[in-house]
Amino acid sequence: MNRTVVTALPYFREKGEQIATAVGARFIPYKAGLFTELYSSTERIIAIMAAGIVIRSLAPLMTDKWTDPAVVVISPDMKYAIPILGGHHGGNDLAYLLQEKCGLIPVITTATEATGKDAVEVIAKSEHLRIINTSSTRQANAAILTGTAGIYRVSEPGMVIAGPGVSFLVADGRYSVGIGCRLGTSADEIISALSSAFENAGIAKNDVAIYASAALKSHEPGLLDAVRTLGANIIFLQPSDLKNDFSLSESAATRFGLAGVAEPAALAVSVRHQLIMKKQVFGNVTVAIAE
Numbered sequence: 001m002n003r004t005v006v007t008a009l010p011y012f013r014e015k016g017e018q019i020a021t022a023v024g025a026r027f028i029p030y031k032a033g034l035f036t037e038l039y040s041s042t043e044r045i046i047a048i049m050a051a052g053i054v055i056r057s058l059a060p061l062m063t064d065k066w067t068d069p070a071v072v073v074i075s076p077d078m079k080y081a082i083p084i085l086g087g088h089h090g091g092n093d094l095a096y097l098l099q100e101k102c103g104l105i106p107v108i109t110t111a112t113e114a115t116g117k118d119a120v121e122v123i124a125k126s127e128h129l130r131i132i133n134t135s136s137t138r139q140a141n142a143a144i145l146t147g148t149a150g151i152y153r154v155s156e157p158g159m160v161i162a163g164p165g166v167s168f169l170v171a172d173g174r175y176s177v178g179i180g181c182r183l184g185t186s187a188d189e190i191i192s193a194l195s196s197a198f199e200n201a202g203i204a205k206n207d208v209a210i211y212a213s214a215a216l217k218s219h220e221p222g223l224l225d226a227v228r229t230l231g232a233n234i235i236f237l238q239p240s241d242l243k244n245d246f247s248l249s250e251s252a253a254t255r256f257g258l259a260g261v262a263e264p265a266a267l268a269v270s271v272r273h274q275l276i277m278k279k280q281v282f283g284n285v286t287v288a289i290a291e
Contacts, residue, residue, distance in 0.1 A: 004094070005038055008048035015078055016048050022101040023094075036061060039069060044094050048074045051084060058085060066134055066271055070094055074104065082107040088121035088137075111145050119144065120167045123151070129169040130209045132176075132235055132269045139165030170233045173209030175276070178266030179223065179234075180213065180286035187225035193282035194226070201277040201289050205230065212237055212265035241268050262288035 004025035008016030013029060020027035023046070028034065030049065035057040038045055047054045051073045062068055062085070070086030072094045081098040083091030087110040095106035112119040120137045124130060131137060143149035143165065177197070181190060198205060211227055211234040218236040227234040242264040262279040270290035277289040 003042070004044040004046065005042050006046040006048070007034060007038075012048040012076065019046065019048070019074070019098070019102055023097055042069050044090050045069055045071045046074060046081075046094065046098070047071065048076065048078075050076065051082065054084060064273075065089060072098065074098070078104070080105050080107050083109070087113070088119050112141055115145065117144050120169075124169050127169075128172050130172040130271070132168045132170055132210050133164075133166075134271075136165055136167040140167040168235065170210050173207055174291055175203055175208050176266050176270040176290045177208050177211045178213065178262035178264070178279075178288040178290070179211055179217075180261035180265075180279075181217065181220060181223055182284040183220070185220070185222045185284040187222045187229060189283055190222055190226035190285050191229060193285035193287055194230070196282050197277065197280060197287040197289065200280065203276075203289065208232065210235060210269050212269045214242060214261045214265065215239070217261070235269060237265055237268055262286040263290075266290035
């Protein structure tokens, strides 16, 4: 993936090439359809042109702020760097980099940063953490903005029960693992199943950020002991979180009114919402892995 691309209208090509060199980016002259080409293959885009051109090009492409690229517009007078997409997801940092390297003035419009406060996403990045329940950040950031949010650190092992507006941050990792198990399954069997799943998927235990299961499994001692033995974190999801928004394998959990357990749990707490291993059954344990 190309991390950063600079593009500019023909009249600003020289400036665009200079900025690309300054920030270690690749320069691509602007042409019709360029934003469509770059959208899924680039993490950050710098555009030297009127903001209206960029906004009209981006509008049909936007899907999810957690996966959309960060986009910064540089005003044609070469004075301002304006994040118009992904401010909390690289845009603000890119504007500050343009200030440092090119002397541009960053125009920050995300409410928390504009008022001198750190958003959940900023805290997560600075402490190398990952936000598991990404849908919580709107409420959490609003509380940070009004000064009513607190930060609570829980030493492991532990369990946190919190409402939908509380952001849950854990040590960063690429993968999320969904687990389902039959009643009374032992910790040893669950750990063995996870080891087999990791081997099948070609990943390491340390690559996992979070384990997830259905709330109805929150009292399974074998599951709790397995995750504790692994020194990991697990989050238990309510039925509303285990939505059938994805193409899922058939599951016996439908008898409990759920679309499934392992696959929807893994997807619900993942970043890119892509399964790298569909659910596999290991005896009494079902495992799915997403990124």
